[in-house]
Each structure stands twice: as C-alpha cells, then as structure tokens.
Amino acid sequence: MSSTVTDTSTGATGAVSRALGEFYGSLRSLSAKNRRNLGIMAAVVVLFSIWAIATEGWNLFMQRVVDGVDNGFIYAAMALALVLIYKATTVVNFAQGEMAMFGTYITFVFSSDWGLPMWLSILMAMLVSALAAAGIERTLIRQFDPSNHLAITIVTLSLFLILGALAGVIWAYDGKGLPSPFPKRNETFGFLGADVEYSSVFTWITVIVTVVLVTLLLNRTKIGLAFRAVSTNLESSRLAGVHIGRTLQFGWALAAAVGTLAGSLYAPTTLLTPTFMGNLLVFSFAAATLGGLDSLGGSVLAGLLIGLIQTMAGGYVDRIGGELATATALAVIVIVLAVKPSGLFGSAKVERV
Amino acid sequence: MSRMLDVRGLHAGYGQSEVIHGVDFAVEEGEVVVILGANGAGKTTTLRAICQMISTTGTIELAGQSVVGKSTTEVVRLGVAHVPQGRGTLADLSVEDNLRVGAYVRKDDINSDIQKFYEVFPRLGERRHQLAGSLSGGEQQMLAVSRALMGRPKLLLLDEPSLGLAPLIVQDLFRRFGDINRDEGVTMLVVEQNANLALDIADRAYVLEAGEIAVSGTADELRDDDAVRKAYLGY
Numbered sequence: 346m347s348s349t350v351t352d353t354s355t356g357a358t359g360a361v362s363r364a365l366g367e368f369y370g371s372l373r374s375l376s377a378k379n380r381r382n383l384g385i386m387a388a389v390v391v392l393f394s395i396w397a398i399a400t401e402g403w404n405l406f407m408q409r410v411v412d413g414v415d416n417g418f419i420y421a422a423m424a425l426a427l428v429l430i431y432k433a434t435t436v437v438n439f440a441q442g443e444m445a446m447f448g449t450y451i452t453f454v455f456s457s458d459w460g461l462p463m464w465l466s467i468l469m470a471m472l473v474s475a476l477a478a479a480g481i482e483r484t485l486i487r488q489f490d491p492s493n494h495l496a497i498t499i500v501t502l503s504l505f506l507i508l509g510a511l512a513g514v515i516w517a518y519d520g521k522g523l524p525s526p527f528p529k530r531n532e533t534f535g536f537l538g539a540d541v542e543y544s545s546v547f548t549w550i551t552v553i554v555t556v557v558l559v560t561l562l563l564n565r566t567k568i569g570l571a572f573r574a575v576s577t578n579l580e581s582s583r584l585a586g587v588h589i590g591r592t593l594q595f596g597w598a599l600a601a602a603v604g605t606l607a608g609s610l611y612a613p614t615t616l617l618t619p620t621f622m623g624n625l626l627v628f629s630f631a632a633a634t635l636g637g638l639d640s641l642g643g644s645v646l647a648g649l650l651i652g653l654i655q656t657m658a659g660g661y662v663d664r665i666g667g668e669l670a671t672a673t674a675l676a677v678i679v680i681v682l683a684v685k686p687s688g689l690f691g692s693a694k695v696e697r698v
Numbered sequence: 699m700s701r702m703l704d705v706r707g708l709h710a711g712y713g714q715s716e717v718i719h720g721v722d723f724a725v726e727e728g729e730v731v732v733i734l735g736a737n738g739a740g741k742t743t744t745l746r747a748i749c750q751m752i753s754t755t756g757t758i759e760l761a762g763q764s765v766v767g768k769s770t771t772e773v774v775r776l777g778v779a780h781v782p783q784g785r786g787t788l789a790d791l792s793v794e795d796n797l798r799v800g801a802y803v804r805k806d807d808i809n810s811d812i813q814k815f816y817e818v819f820p821r822l823g824e825r826r827h828q829l830a831g832s833l834s835g836g837e838q839q840m841l842a843v844s845r846a847l848m849g850r851p852k853l854l855l856l857d858e859p860s861l862g863l864a865p866l867i868v869q870d871l872f873r874r875f876g877d878i879n880r881d882e883g884v885t886m887l888v889v890e891q892n893a894n895l896a897l898d899i900a901d902r903a904y905v906l907e908a909g910e911i912a913v914s915g916t917a918d919e920l921r922d923d924d925a926v927r928k929a930y931l932g933y
Contacts, residue, residue: 583751
C-alpha cells in the first residue's frame with residue numbers, strides 16, 4: 346500500500362522526525378542562489394568569530410553567543426506569533442505585541458493574585474488569550490472581507506492603542522516582577538567558558554517544543570490543513586467548503602497563545618509594564634521579516650540570528666552599546682526588505698496562470 | 699432523469715453593473731452541459747452566480763433546493779464543486795494536501811479516493827509531495843479537477859478548463875472529463891471558448907451572448923446551426 350497511509354499512522358516520534366525531516370527538506374530544496382547566500386553568511390560569521398575571539402578572548406565571546414541565543418529564542422517565539430497572524434490575515438498585526446503584553450499581565454494575575462504556580466499561570470493565560478483573540482477576530486476582524494487589508498491594518502492599530510491604554514488603567518505603569526516558571530532560578534552552569542542559566546535552557550527547550558507542536562498542528566490536523574489552505578488561496582478554500590471565518594479565528598487564537606507564552610518567558614528577564622513588549626516586538630518583527638514572514642522554521646532561525654546580531658553589535662562595536670542595539674534590528678529589516686523581500690526562507694510570490 | 703440544476707430568470711452582476719440579464723437554463727442529472735460564448739458574454743459570472751459568490755436575483759435550484767441567499771460554503775456543502783478560471787491552485791501546499799483540502803467537507807476515509815486520482819492522473823501521483831505551484835499548467839488543471847471531485851460533488855462546474863493550455867493537453871483533458879462523466883456519473887456544467895472540444899463531450903449546449911441565452915439545443919443541433927458554426931466553430 347502507499348506510504349501515505351503508514352505515514353499518518355506512525356506515533357509521536359515518527360511525527361517529530363517527519364517534522365524535522367520536512368525542515369531539513371526545506372533547507373535542501375533551497376535554490377543554488379539561496380545556498381550561495383547562506384554560504385556567504387556562514388563565511389561572514391566565521392570571520393567575525395575569529396576576529397572577536399582574537400580581540401577580546403574566548404570566554405567573553407562564548408558568553409555573548411549564549412546571551413544572543415538566549416534573546417534569540419524569545420524573539421523566535423514572538424516572531425512565530427507574528428508569522429501565524431500574518432498567514433491568517435496577510436497583514437502584520439500591529440496589536441500582536443500588546444495582545445502578548447495583556448496576556449502576560451493575565452499570567453501575572455494568575456500567579457501573583459491567585460497564587461498559582463507560574464507554569465500553570467502561563468498555560469491558563471495562554472488559554473484565556475486564545476479565547477479573547479477568538480472573540481476579537483469574531484467581533485472586530487470578521488466584519489471585513491479578508492482581502493480588505495487596509496481596514497484590518499487600521500483595526501489592529503486601534504487595538505494596539507486600546508490594549509495599551511487599558512493595561513495602563515488596570516495595572517498602572519509601575520514595573521511588576523514576574524518570576525521564571527522554571528526550577529533552579531538564578532543558578533548557572535559552565536559551558537565552554539560561558540555561564541548559562543538553567544532557566545535559559547528551559548526557555549530554549551520550551552520554544553523549540555512550541556515550534557514543533559505548532560508545526561505538527563498545522564501539518565497534521567484538519568484545521569491546520571484548512572489554515573494553510575486559507576493562507577495560500579482564500580477563494581479556492583471557500584470553493585472547497587472551508588469555513589473561512591472559523592479557520593482565521595483559529596489562527597488568531599493560536600497566535601495569541603504563542604504571543605502570551607513569549608511575553609511570559611520574556612517578562613522574568615525584565616520588568617512587566619504596559620510597554621514592555623516594545624523592544625521585543627522590534628526584534629521579533631526583524632526576525633519575522635528576515636525569516637520571510639510566512640515560514641515558521643525560518644522565523645525561528647532568523648530569531649536566533651537577530652539575537653546574535655544584536656548581542657554581538659552591542660558587545661563588540663564600541664559606539665553601539667545597549668541602546669543603539671535596537672537600531673541594528675531596524676537595519677536588518679531595511680536591508681532584508683531592500684535586498685531580498687521574501688526573506689531567507691519565505692516563499693517568493695510567483696504564480697503560474 | 700431528475701433535474702440537477704434549474705436556473706430561471708437569473709440576474710447577476712458586480713455592484714451596479716448587471717452582467718446577466720434574465721437567463722434560463724437547466725442541467726439534468728448525469729448530463730454534460732456546455733455554455734459557449736465570447737469574452738464578456740457572462741459565462742464566468744453565471745458560474746459565480748450558481749456558487750453565490752456574487753449577489754443574484756432569480757431562481758437557482760440545486761436538486762430542487764434553492765441556493766439563492768446561501769453562502770458559498772453552504773452551496774459547496776450542498777454538492778457543488780467549482781473549478782475557477784485559472785485553476786485556483788493552492789500553490790504553497792503539496793499536491794496531496796490540495797486533494798485533502800478538496801475533501802474538506804467529507805468526514806469519511808479519503809485515502810482511497812486520493813489513490814484513485816493518482817491512478818487516473820499518474821503525473822499527480824509522481825508529484826504528490828511537490829508544491830502544487832511548481833506543477834505545469836496542465837498538471838494544475840488535472841489537480842484542480844481532482845481536487846473538486848475529491849468532495850464527491852453532485853455537480854461539477856468547470857470554468858474555461860482549456861485556458862492557457864497546449865492543444866494536445868486540452869484534448870487529453872476533455873477526454874478525461876468525458877470519462878469521468880461516464881464512469882462516475884458526475885453531472886457537469888462547462889463554460890468554454892473552445893467550442894469544438896466542448897461540444898464533443900457535451901449532451902446539450904447554450905450560447906450566451908451579452909448576458910442572454912441566444913441559442914440552445916443538443917450538441918449536434920448546435921454543431922449544425924450555421925450561426926453558431928460561423929461564430930464559435932470557425933468553419
């Protein structure tokens with residue numbers, strides 16, 4: 346019998362290895378030009394690393410790599426949320442950061458006010474955000490035809506302002522501390538000369554697991570299939586009997602849950618305020634753009650890359666420092682849009698008619 | 699034979715401009731009916747009206763059930779499959795996922811149907827894991843028809859399936875349409891500019907001119923009609 350029948354009946358390990366296989370396959374299917382671009386990038390990275398190690402030593406370099414990866418995984422999680430919404434609406438949702446901020450406050454309410462364990466608070470906040478986003482989609486977004494991009498963009502901009510103000514009214518603007526959901530808080534271990542926090546490693550694992558789960562959800566379930574169909578060709582999906590509204594609602598809910606996760610992983614490294622997502626959002630937009638806006642795996646790799654670029658630029662280039670590092674992300678957005686608008690892994694929009 | 703599609707006094711258009719001005723036609727169960735007409739005659743609009751993708755007035759009944767005022771999704775769930783002009787390929791999805799989307803409304807096992815279309819169109823089977831956007835135009839048309847049939851429709855609407863395809867491929871495709879109609883008993887309403895090929899597989903035909911039915915009859919009658927022959931068959 347055909348391989349397709351056995352594929353769908355294999356267990357979770359088979360599914361994971363297939364997801365990895367698909368990811369590897371997408372790398373293999375890169376065109377020669379893409380491979381050359383990646384080759385050039387790899388060469389730049391190697392040369393920079395040698396220079397960096399030579400000037401300030403191995404340990405500092407490794408520490409910056411670890412810090413960069415650390416930031417990168419958080420960017421990747423938020424970029425994943427941005428990509429999901431982009432696929433669902435083909436507009437960038439400006440309110441995505443504020444939705445994640447709001448979700449993180451809900452985590453805060455569950456953990457601080459209700460006294461629930463952090464991990465449970467995050468899971469419950471993800472659920473609440475998903476339901477809230479589904480409600481927002483139903484009441485505000487579905488009024489408009491999905492092809493009416495301008496109207497939807499304006500709605501997301503208004504949401505951005507409303508949610509920001511609302512959070513300020515409810516929780517005020519003083520910073521709230523959110524504890525890490527992981528054990529061994531503030532404990533570190535040595536790794537190749539760098540100090541790595543245990544909670545960082547747990548964060549990395551959480552993000553990787555989330556990406557794998559979302560990928561499986563999109564590639565192995567019927568609603569996932571509908572989601573991919575709608576994001577590729579709205580009209581044909583409608584003609585196949587797909588419930589467009591419900592499918593896009595699913596995308597909004599999923600993106601909101603992932604956004605709340607990203608915010609709740611990010612908050613323990615800083616202070617929770619109504620504007621705390623601003624910085625993260627800039628880097629995540631950069632990652633999503635670099636990754637091609639419609640590629641899940643691409644946005645994760647791009648998130649790591651942006652994290653490394655930011656840390657390295659801030660660390661090794663004297664005048665950039667911490668503050669100007671944000672500008673490096675903006676520089677990446679501009680350069681990517683100018684040189685390769687479809688990003689490193691995005692699908693170039695070519696249609697055969 | 700019972701009546702699959704009954705259209706009476708259909709008016710349809712886009713915004714203020716009406717394109718279809720009171721059209722009557724019918725498709726019996728098991729038939730292949732062709733609508734011929736020049737560019738701008740309203741052929742595509744007629745198909746879009748049946749699927750309620752545009753607002754319409756008049757009567758459209760599918761197996762006795764009115765569809766006017768329903769959503770496109772509801773009409774599809776009543777058993778209408780529409781292959782749009784330009785084939786409507788889900789370009790970023792694999793060939794197999796395209797077929798799965800076609801069966802979205804079904805709840806039973808679809809794997810045997812997927813295998814069936816891989817046998818009918820071996821090219822699709824060879825390319826099952828390829829992105830549909832990378833297929834040739836002819837392969838995309840095969841995929842579009844297979845995708846539409848995956849939903850086990852009662853009525854298949856085909857909008858200019860020959861558009862942009864090489865003559866040999868078009869001939870092969872129309873032969874397949876004839877086979878599918880005969881073997882599977884799928885009722886078809888085909889809109890086409892390539893009148894010769896379309897009349898070969900058709901039982902009956904209508905000629906649409908400027909939003910009105912100008913001529914109608916069996917395929918043979920239309921082939922013998924001097925005006926139709928001059929205008930659409932070119933001899």
